[in-house]
Amino acid sequence: MRRVCIIGCGAIGSLYAAHLARVAEVWAFVRREEHAQALNGQGLTVSGRHNFHVRLHATADASELPDCELAIVATKATQVEESMLLVGCRFSQGAVISAQNGLGSEEIIARATRAQVICGTTFMSGTKHSDTHVQYELDTATWLGPFEPRHTPYALVAEAADLISASGLKAEALRDARPAQWSKLIFNASVNGVSALTELPHSPHFADQSDFSRLGCLLHELIEEGKRVAKAAGVRLEEDPWEMNKIGALTNHPPSMLYDIRRKNPTEIDFLSGAIAREAQRHGVPAPLHSAVYRLIRGKEASWTFPDENKPVATVTDERPDDGAW
Amino acid sequence: MRRVCIIGCGAIGSLYAAHLARVAEVWAFVRREEHAQALNGQGLTVSGRHNFHVRLHATADASELPDCELAIVATKATQVEESMLLVGCRFSQGAVISAQNGLGSEEIIARATRAQVICGTTFMSGTKHSDTHVQYELDTATWLGPFEPRHTPYALVAEAADLISASGLKAEALRDARPAQWSKLIFNASVNGVSALTELPHSPHFADQSDFSRLGCLLHELIEEGKRVAKAAGVRLEEDPWEMNKIGALTNHPPSMLYDIRRKNPTEIDFLSGAIAREAQRHGVPAPLHSAVYRLIRGKEASWTFPDENKPVATVTDERPDDGAW
Numbered sequence: 001m002r003r004v005c006i007i008g009c010g011a012i013g014s015l016y017a018a019h020l021a022r023v024a025e026v027w028a029f030v031r032r033e034e035h036a037q038a039l040n041g042q043g044l045t046v047s048g049r050h051n052f053h054v055r056l057h058a059t060a061d062a063s064e065l066p067d068c069e070l071a072i073v074a075t076k077a078t079q080v081e082e083s084m085l086l087v088g089c090r091f092s093q094g095a096v097i098s099a100q101n102g103l104g105s106e107e108i109i110a111r112a113t114r115a116q117v118i119c120g121t122t123f124m125s126g127t128k129h130s131d132t133h134v135q136y137e138l139d140t141a142t143w144l145g146p147f148e149p150r151h152t153p154y155a156l157v158a159e160a161a162d163l164i165s166a167s168g169l170k171a172e173a174l175r176d177a178r179p180a181q182w183s184k185l186i187f188n189a190s191v192n193g194v195s196a197l198t199e200l201p202h203s204p205h206f207a208d209q210s211d212f213s214r215l216g217c218l219l220h221e222l223i224e225e226g227k228r229v230a231k232a233a234g235v236r237l238e239e240d241p242w243e244m245n246k247i248g249a250l251t252n253h254p255p256s257m258l259y260d261i262r263r264k265n266p267t268e269i270d271f272l273s274g275a276i277a278r279e280a281q282r283h284g285v286p287a288p289l290h291s292a293v294y295r296l297i298r299g300k301e302a303s304w305t306f307p308d309e310n311k312p313v314a315t316v317t318d319e320r321p322d323d324g325a326w
Numbered sequence: 327m328r329r330v331c332i333i334g335c336g337a338i339g340s341l342y343a344a345h346l347a348r349v350a351e352v353w354a355f356v357r358r359e360e361h362a363q364a365l366n367g368q369g370l371t372v373s374g375r376h377n378f379h380v381r382l383h384a385t386a387d388a389s390e391l392p393d394c395e396l397a398i399v400a401t402k403a404t405q406v407e408e409s410m411l412l413v414g415c416r417f418s419q420g421a422v423i424s425a426q427n428g429l430g431s432e433e434i435i436a437r438a439t440r441a442q443v444i445c446g447t448t449f450m451s452g453t454k455h456s457d458t459h460v461q462y463e464l465d466t467a468t469w470l471g472p473f474e475p476r477h478t479p480y481a482l483v484a485e486a487a488d489l490i491s492a493s494g495l496k497a498e499a500l501r502d503a504r505p506a507q508w509s510k511l512i513f514n515a516s517v518n519g520v521s522a523l524t525e526l527p528h529s530p531h532f533a534d535q536s537d538f539s540r541l542g543c544l545l546h547e548l549i550e551e552g553k554r555v556a557k558a559a560g561v562r563l564e565e566d567p568w569e570m571n572k573i574g575a576l577t578n579h580p581p582s583m584l585y586d587i588r589r590k591n592p593t594e595i596d597f598l599s600g601a602i603a604r605e606a607q608r609h610g611v612p613a614p615l616h617s618a619v620y621r622l623i624r625g626k627e628a629s630w631t632f633p634d635e636n637k638p639v640a641t642v643t644d645e646r647p648d649d650g651a652w
Contacts, residue, residue, distance in 0.1 A: 194622065194625065197523050197622050197625075197626070198622055198625035198626045198628070198629050199626065199629045199637075200625055200626075200628065200629045200632055200634070201632075201634050201636065203632060203634075205625055205628055205632075212603070212607075212617075213600070213620065213621060213624050214621065214624070215621050215622075215624070215625040215628075217617070217621060218617070218618050218621040218622065218625075221614065221617075221618070252634070252635075254634070254636045274539070277538070281538075288547065288614055288615060289614060289615070289618055291538075291543070291544070291547075292544050292547070292615055292618055294539065295539060295540065295541050295543060295544040296520065296523050296524055296541075296544065298539050298540070298541070299520065299523075299524035299526055299531055299541040299544075300523070300524045300525065300526075302524070302526065302531055302541075303524050303525045303526045306526055306527075306529060306531075308526070308527050308529075308578070308580070309578075310527065310580045311525075
């Protein structure tokens with residue numbers, strides 16, 4: 001795997017692109033032409049846990065992309081379809097890793113490419129300060145596993161994990177991706193929905209079960225419901241999502257859906273609580289709480305365009321770059 | 327009943343005060359001194375379905391209030407305790423009507439006064455344009471019934487309903503207040519919570535069950551859950567809350583909790599979904615959805631004071647008067 005394409009350079013995509021550019025030829029495929037020009041002209045700088053600068057290729061024109069042996073789709077889940085339509089045919093001989101939150105991106109990728117598909121679940125985090133500067137924060141691993149419906153060979157998964165490890169990031173190849181993926185799915189779906197609806201970041205409220213009225217009780221019920229769906233789907237969990245939530249509650253970090261709600265961007269709810277609700281239906285178990293969160297967020301999105309003459313005029317000032325863009 | 331006190335003059339309180347001033351001596355007890363001065367100086371004007379002007383007494387000083395034979399508590403549910411602490415002792419020989427949304431205000435009133443307590447459920451509506459001008463919109467009835475734990479005599483309920491009817495408003499005395507109260511409770515709890523969390527007013531979304539993702543499915547489940555709690559509590563419903571919701575969905579009217587959320591005022595959630603959750607616990611049936619809405623709104627209220635350094639600066643312009651104030 002000597003040539004790698006990173007699709008989408010938000011924080012996560014930029015971290016993959018910069019690190020992999022140290023061990024392979026990297027092509028970044030991005031949506032905005034000026035983003036590609038900046039990367040081609042200035043390269044990419046990493047600060048934080050690692051500090052270095054690399055050169056790499058970048059383009060917003062799919063026809064300029066050479067064939068690549070490995071691709072990492074690092075867009076938001078809501079942008080996978082749009083981006084893969086443009087570049088899916090470039091990776092027919094190789095492997096494509098999904099690195100989205102939640103469940104469902106692999107299916108979209110598998111429809112758009114003849115490549116092998118690898119399920120990625122990443123726990124690393126970063127902050128994108130500009131198109132050419134990303135800060136590496138949590139240096140936790142990316143877990144990779146076969147996308148079962150395509151019978152992706154484990155050897156290919158291991159090769160991809162080795163390349164990412166060689167680049168300086170943490171990666172682990174798993175024979176079954178689902179225990180890690182579902183642990184993060186249940187955690188993410190529960191906290192993102194609650195955060196987006198309450199506009200609280202990860203905060204002590206999320207673990208507070210001191211009385212009946214507390215949000216910790218709801219988070220606990222959402223996580224238990226998610227575990228019952230995982231069990232019905234035959235998935236063993238890698239980590240306990242409630243323990244993940246207790247750690248998250250100490251961080252005061254805004255989950256990505258809170259950013260989306262504040263910016264009135266489409267959320268990843270279809271891939272989070274929506275995915276849990278769909279899996280519950282498929283396996284014949286109830287998921288009233290994740291269904292409720294799913295419908296409330298859908299309603300919230302609908303409110304942005306609903307003509308409501310009583311709506312007050314609001315001006316929101318937010319100077320940070322739109323990290324999720326690909 | 328020749329002397330009546332109206333506690334709180336938002337839209338509903340102003341409608342009671344103006345109409346009753348045509349058939350009784352009315353004292354309005356309000357929170358703000360300038361509100362009392364305006365009412366004393368200019369009287370109260372009703373427009374819309376009725377058009378007239380009356381003089382009445384008003385005060386923000388409880389010690390100025392004479393003993394009254396009837397009181398109508400027309401504050402928001404969240405303000406009942408505060409207002410009744412000041413005036414509860416003035417009505418020992420008479421009757422006090424609760425006119426709040428939801429369930430639980432009667433108990434607070436009963437603790438604060440030795441008067442007879444009457445459960446009121448009002449479906450009328452209005453818009454308060456200023457401290458001295460209220461527009462009468464929906465001319466639907468106020469339903470009155472005995473507060474069972476106090477064994478309020480039905481004759482007293484009928485007397486109060488007769489006085490309100492004589493004043494030009496619609497009122498009906500019921501031997502059991504709960505079927506009407508619970509119908510409105512279940513409807514109100516369901517739509518207020520969903521509206522506050524999505525920031526959609528009553529809108530076609532609320533009745534849309536065209537696919538799994540739609541808010542109408544959630545509203546339907548919330549209402550069904552409420553009906554199961556009513557059944558467990560031994561309460562027969564007067565009207566089907568789902569039919570009430572279907573009519574509401576045609577209005578595009580913002581429910582009161584949406585105003586509260588936009589203004590960052592404490593909501594009535596304790597008396598709505600919180601009350602359904604409490605009743606469910608008391609009668610040993612589950613209410614996961616109303617519990618979820620209750621906790622989410624509590625979390626939303628907590629977000630207003632939670633120090634979140636990532637929160638964008640928002641300026642909300644809303645020129646309408648704060649209708650809910652007493």
